[in-house]
Amino acid sequence: MAVAALAAAGIVGSMAAQAAEDPIKLGAVYIRSGSASSYGAFAEQGMKLAIEQINDNGGVLGRQLEYEIEDSQGNSGTAIQAMRKLVYQENVDALMGIDSSGVAQGVASTVPQLQTPLIITHAATPDVTGKMCNDYVYRLSVNIVQNMRGAAEIAADSGAKRWTTIGPDYAFGRQSWDFFGQALKEKNPDAELMSETAFPRxxxxxxxxxxxxxxxxDPDGVLISLWGGDLVNFVRQASDLGFFDQDMEIMFTVGAATEVLDALGEQMPEGVWLGTRYWFDAYDNPTNRDFVAAYKERYDKAPSYNAEGAYAAVYAYKAAMEKAGTTDGPKVAEALSGMSFDSPMGEITFRAGDHQTLVGPTWGKAGPMDDEFGIRSLTDVHVFDGKDVTPAVEETGCSL
Structure with a gap:
């Protein structure tokens, strides 16, 4: 009996040692094909950079990090299949990614079934940290409400009264207009939200x-929530039609995405308002300076908000796993709740009540070309404090 017990203990000990030596796997799901594929490419770059840095400094819990990435194709069903493959076949320890608000809405209810936490790094619908919130879904990026509250403040100060929108015909475009309208009317009750709107697919x-x-x-102002290849095509066609020569305030809700600015170069008109979830030149802290310098050295370009989001998510998982002392999915998910960690945007916290980080958008006007990176610079930059633009938990519809 003693020999058998010792043998069993030896086997268990050997298995534990082997598990400790195995790499920790992160699973990512981003758009990697079609008109928005550059978002997935930038995200993978940010993720790889963070993993390389962490591995060079000893890894997490004494183990190296690896990642597997899948293409959501901007489709909820495909994204769910990808997440299941990552968890059940690739045995990943945590999930991250998701670019589309519609996809985020589609996958949110599936995540608890996987018993694996998901950090959303891009998709902005407030629903996933609102009425669809659950114990396993977190978001570290700016959501629509946060972005539109910042946009409304700028719009209210612009003097433009009659506003309309052009946005994609799904959750992101529709919710952007709805929340912008609500916030604008609070800032300027005399503002008019026109019925003549445009929602291309x-x-x-x-x-x-x-x-x-x-x-x-003939509006005074136009909120434009097109993104990715759609926004690139829109800007080129709008320029040919004289759209930017009209006497209008123009606000692109995510126009300062590096993916878009890279593609357009000087074709992005000067003087229009550009929003973004993160702007590489807007945060003066050591983490951001190191991130921008490392990203430029590694990829010879400016990091986008999707690159920053993926980079930050890797570090968030590092902090959560070290806090939990394990890679166990439920325990890591629990560790994320209320957790603060250092990111290029500064110290940010996953609010315990809804799992949304208290982060704010950056808005600025498209300025002269940045010769270092070959993209438009931002002038008249407004960096909004997340505490000022984030609704209270009781306003979100989340019940955890």
Whole structure:
């Protein structure tokens, strides 16, 4: 009996030692094909950079980090299949990613079934940290409400009264307009939200009819929530049609995405308002300076908000796993709740009540070309404090 017990203990000890030596796997799901594929490419770069840095400094819990990445194709069903593959076949310890608000809404209820935490680094619908919140879903990036509260403050100060929108015909475009309108009316009750709006389908290649209809409506201001390849195509077509020559305030909700600025270069018109979840030149702290310098050295470009989000998520998981002392999914998910950690945007916290970080958007006007990075610079920069633009938990609809 003693020999058998010793043998069993030896086997268990050997298995524990082997587990400690195995790498920790992170599973990522991003758009990697189609008109928004550059977002997935930038995210993978940010993720790889963080993993390399952490591994060079001893890893996490004495183990090295690895990652597996899957293409969501901007589709909820595909994303769910990808997450299940990552958890059940690739045996990942944690999940991150998701670019589309519609996809985020589609996958949120599946995550608890996987018993694996998901940090959303891009998709902005407030629902996933609101009425659809659960114990396993977190978001470290700016959501629509936070972004639109910042946008509304700028719009209210602009003097423009009659506002309309052009946005993708799904949750992101519709919710951006709804929350912008609510916030703008609070700032300026005299503002008019026009009924003449435009919601082309996501992935549309021809925007001419929508551009013409908005110009015919003669608004004072236009909120534009198109993104990715759609936004690139829109800007080029709108320029040809004289859209930017009209006397209008123009606000691109995520126009300062490096993926878009890289693609457009000087074609992005000067003087329009550009929003972003993170701007590489807006945060004066050691972590951000080191991140921007390392990213530029590694990839010879400016990091986008999607690169920063993925980079930060890796460090968030490092902190959560070290806090929990394990890679066990439920325990890591629990460790994330209320946890603060250092990121390029400064110290940020996953609010315990809804798992949303208290972060704010950056808005600025498209300025001269940045010769170092070959993209438009931002002038008249507004960095909003997350505490000022984030609704109280009881306003979100989340019940944890």
């Amino acid at each position: 996501f992935g549309a290649e021809e925007f001419t009819p929508f551009i013409n209809s908005i110009m015919d409506a």
